[in-house]
Amino acid sequence: MVEIILLGLNHRTAPVEIRERLAVSKEEAAAMLDAIKESASVNEVVLFSTCNRVEILMTAGDKEDAVKTAKRHLSEFKNVPLSQFQDSIYVHEGDEAVRHIFRVAASLDSMMVGEPQILGQIKEAYFNATKRKTSGVILNRLLHRTFFTAKKIRTETGIGGHAVSISYAAIELARKIFGQLEGKKVLLIGAGEMAELAVEHLLKNRVKDIFVANRTFKNGVELARRFGGSAIRFEEIPGFILQVDIIISSTGSPDIIVSKDQVKHIMPGRRNRPLFFIDIAVPRDIDPAINKLNNAYVYDIDDLNGVIDENLEDRNKEAIKGERIIDEAVISFRQWFDSLDVVPTIIELRKKIDSIVTAEIQRTIQSMNLPESDREAFDRMKNALINKIMHHPTLLLKRDGCHGGNSVYIDITRKLFNLDE
């Protein structure tokens, strides 16, 4: 009997030093798929690799041999001795393998629960496997169920909800304050990766103007050009606070750049329109006391991290709902998988043909008023007919061990005769 086997390692079982050495590129994956499929014990194989995991999904008749083959190829292709990663490898089979792939795709197994990239990565890996023709009836079905389940979990639970990165968390807060960000004005003080990322997110939300203030005016001009904004001098900052809505600060200054008194005097001139300070700098650029002023909000890096922790906690709560959806999906996949067993299929097929023939004979002889002996003759004819019809399909379905397994035929038979109703 063919089983589904999954073998892999991830961020929980292997340190980054090993993961980076075993990460499989797209070209390597194609070659590895072919090599593993060569093995007599492996029927189907799909392989995917991200920065946090390498997973090989197979269907095989001989489980031990398949696992050995996969390990050997991984070791040979990546030129890492098996002894170095042997302990990091986990092997799941049957329902556990199915559950594992469902969880991975739904991002329940991710380092950051709910991150959206993993599903795309698995889709791409599956696409590669179909191109190499290494995936067959079982894995095709399994992966389609995987995508379906992952999507369902994403839409029905809040697992992907709420930001878990600094710049996104800042944007989400800005939305809670301003509603629409369209038409808002932004002042960027200083520069830095996180601050620039936040500005880019804001631009995607169609903010109107970006002003860039930098101690070195030349650097400010360059940065402003990148965002399609305008550079201002450092001394002009107070004047611009009067007209902007969002201020992102990320300078290396040891002192506070915007003080409470400054803002306090600016607020009436703004007619108290809300002002949102995002202070990414350490040490801080924005006086935290500004947060006490009416209609002014200050979030520093720790506050944003606090928001992220809270959001992550929420995602973990939602993940429990996701696990329930997966439980159901595993059961329904198991039912389909069991139906691939050959004997039940043959019995069902015989029953189906029997019911058709019996019904038709009944209809024909109903009005004929035949003697008992003639009826028996019809019965004999019926049985002979069914045996003749069933002969070749039965032989074909029972002929086990041909490369690729007989699950294809079973699946086709079930579809041709609509045995799954």
Add this chain to the structure above:
Amino acid sequence: MDNLITVTSLLYVLSSVGYILFLFFQKEYLHRLGQVFLATGFLCNSIVIGYYYAKTGQIPVGNLHETLLVAGWAVAGVFFAFQYKFRVKVLGGYAALLAAVCVVASFLVPGRIVETRTIFNSFWLIAHVVSIFVGHAAFALACGAGLLYIAQENAIKTKKHGFFYKRLPSLDLLDSTGYASIATGFTMLTIGLITGFIYAKSVWGRFWSWDPKEVWSGITWLLYAAILHGRLTVGWRGKKAATMAIIGFAVVLFTFFGVNFLLKGHHGVFTR
């Protein structure tokens, strides 16, 4: 008619339940459910009021029972009108609950038949009553938006994003909803006062008679005028505006009920 009032109460209560569950679970169908119940309740409420009007030939604000019935009707109706422009879904819980409280209370207060007197029959009286009720309902909504604003602002300021942060809309939306409600309420109150003056002149021969309810209505009007003035000139907005909306509604409630119970005056005739 009592049956229909029971049905109305029930619908408002169900609507409140729907909206409050929506606040907790944030499922769109719960919001829809709340909406449908509120709309149906509003319809039944309108029928009851229409029936009273047909029976007595006057707008039914002759006693507390009737007044509460119209108050619930006004709150539900004004909320629907606002829902159109400002989609603050969670405010539905507040509006439905308020309407439910009004109508249930009305159901519990025995409704006495008020003898028809000619002084109740006037276009000016109808205009006066309708605009005052609509205005007060708008002030009630402003108070609700203010409460939500304070909850949301508190979550953002203290950086402890608990229950409300995710469930409530943006500060900006809450603030503009509150502002629009006050602007509407103030306009209706002004119309209500003017029509009231005209009516008073036609019945008692003078515009203003220092009746307690008149005095308190004047105070309410001045208060909201100050709130609007502050917003337009020096930008009273955000938390300050929200707090004022809540205080304003407290004064409205006193004008509406307190005056009837604590002070005497010619309005007492209507609501005793």
